[in-house]
Amino acid sequence: MPYNDLLTSISERYPCRDSQLSQLSALIGDETSPSPSSFVLYGLEATGKTLILRALLQESEVSFSWLPCDECITARHLTERIAATVEAALDLGEDLGLPRSQEVGALAVFLQAALARVREVKHFLVLDRIDQQRDPTPTLVPALRRMGEMIPNLTVIFVVSAPHSRFFSSAEIPHIHFPPYSREESIEILSTNPLPIKKTGEEQDPDDDETSDDEATKEELAKEELYVWQKFCATVWDSLAKGAARDIVRFRNAVEKNWSTFVQPIARGEYGTRNYSSLYLYHKDMFRQETSVLDTVIPPAVNERSTMVVKSHDLPYYSKFLLCAAYLASYNPPRSDALLFTKAGEGKKRKRGGGLNKQAGTRKIQRRLLGPQSFPIERLSAIFPTLTSHTVPPSVDVQAQIATLTSLRLLVKATSLDPLDGSAKWKVNVGWEYIRSIARSVKFDIEDYMIE
Missing domain, CATH: 3.40.50.300 (P-loop containing nucleotide triphosphate hydrolases)
Structure with missing residues (x-):
């Protein structure tokens, strides 16, 4: 040659x-x-x-x-x-x-x-x-x-x-x-060997001469499959692979892992190949889950059951408010406490957004994504009574409630000092979905007290 x-x-x-x-x-x-x-x-x-x-x-x-x-x-x-x-x-x-x-x-x-x-x-x-x-x-x-x-x-x-x-x-x-492949190059490389829309087990009838002998129909079908494949590759890159797949091998793994699920409505005849926008909206949750790019040995059903078990903690009534106060103390800056947790009428009117929306335009990362920050126990004790719509009765033992949350690992110690030491610091150990479900169970709008 x-x-x-x-x-x-x-x-x-x-x-x-x-x-x-x-x-x-x-x-x-x-x-x-x-x-x-x-x-x-x-x-x-x-x-x-x-x-x-x-x-x-x-x-x-x-x-x-x-x-x-x-x-x-x-x-x-x-x-x-x-x-x-x-x-x-x-x-x-x-x-x-x-x-x-x-x-x-x-x-x-x-x-x-x-x-x-x-x-x-x-x-x-x-x-x-x-x-x-x-x-x-x-x-x-x-x-x-x-x-x-x-x-x-x-x-x-x-x-x-x-x-x-x-x-x-x-x-x-x-x-x-050899530089890394760009978005366009990655899609071009994957398009040289696209996966078919129909499932592997679906075979055409060999006696069906209308489809097996019509080369024009086969070329048109291949063109439509390539169209959906390229659009899907671009969507996976923009939503998942750009941040989670560092090379083209992992990019292709993410595409192949979700392809069969994505094109099932097309294989069933519910959507056409040109209705990609509607098909994307039908599968929009696929591009928001980490399981779309991460492999796990636990079946999805087990994941759902374990999540429900975690969210069904039957905490005491005031322990839930105390946990919400710990979450707000971990994710809000201390300078915003006077504005957020003052029970005066002016403070109540300005709670949504914390009156600090001018910082939202310059902040590039939400506070919930930066992880919890440590706080002293005095700050938690000051925030806790302002969250309830009534006065906390004297019979509520706040220290015992903190001990309960600590034993459940919902509240963890951030320093090596004695827990009874006033300078010891703590931080919350729960995520946003969990704390939002806890707040809703006591009809507390925690979103109004978060600084974005």
Whole structure:
């Protein structure tokens, strides 16, 4: 196959890497053109480094040996594996009479003797994931880089995730960067192999000539499936994968995990392929749940039952108000207490939004997402009586209620001091959904007392 056709074929199978493929082809070349003594491929995981390099080396039919360095522990283990891999790739057929290399110097002698048998052929030694080698010595990688300079027909290729500036003890070695795939590139790559809408078990009747023999109908169906697939990939990227999937492998896993559930209404004939907006609204909860991207061994039904058990804590009446006060003390700044919890008429009128809405425009993250902050017990005792619509009777033992919440791990100590010490600090240990259900059970609108 001509070299240009070879590059075109690889580019069609692995899109969005034309620039890197062109640079690689220039460095590898053919049997007559020279190659550098060493060069580096670097980029984050799942960016196509190994895939593109292996495809080009195999289809160019050049002599190469491939070693995954993350499987090697010590430097001696690595050098011995390199010697064995090169000898197997060259297929010399007889022992060279040299001892197995125990250090880089002995390895260079071994490789020079081995490659002298095939003087006319260039050989590429690929050290994949060399930066993940378990126990390297400080001079191991620079010494491996120099071997290509000492052996004329040897080129050492390093494949790393993030090379250090002094990792190779030289700034002259050529580098090829594989950047992470963008949103458009990720969707394009996934669109080369879309999943069908119909379930795997659904097969068409072989006697149905109207559908099996109509190629135009098949092409139209494939086009419609590709349309839904691309729209769904874009939705998953914008709602889930952009923050939860750090590479294209996890992105595809998230798409494939939710695809069959998403297209079930289309397979049943309830929605058309062009009614994507309606289908998205039908499945909008799918793009809000963490289970859409996280795998779990617990069935969904068990998750729902366990959630109901947690939300059915039968706390005493005033303990619920005390827990709400602890939540407000953990998530509201202390400077807002005078405005929120003053029982004067002016304070009541300005409770919604806390009168501090001018900060909401500049705050980028909600307080509920920043985690609970610690507070002294005196602040909790001051907030608690202002939440009830009546006066708390003297018979209510606040300290006993705090002890009950602490034993249930709903309220935890934030310092190592004695709980009876006045300077000890606490923080709430429940989430927003839980505290909102607790507040509703006593008809308390906790939303009006939250500073957004």
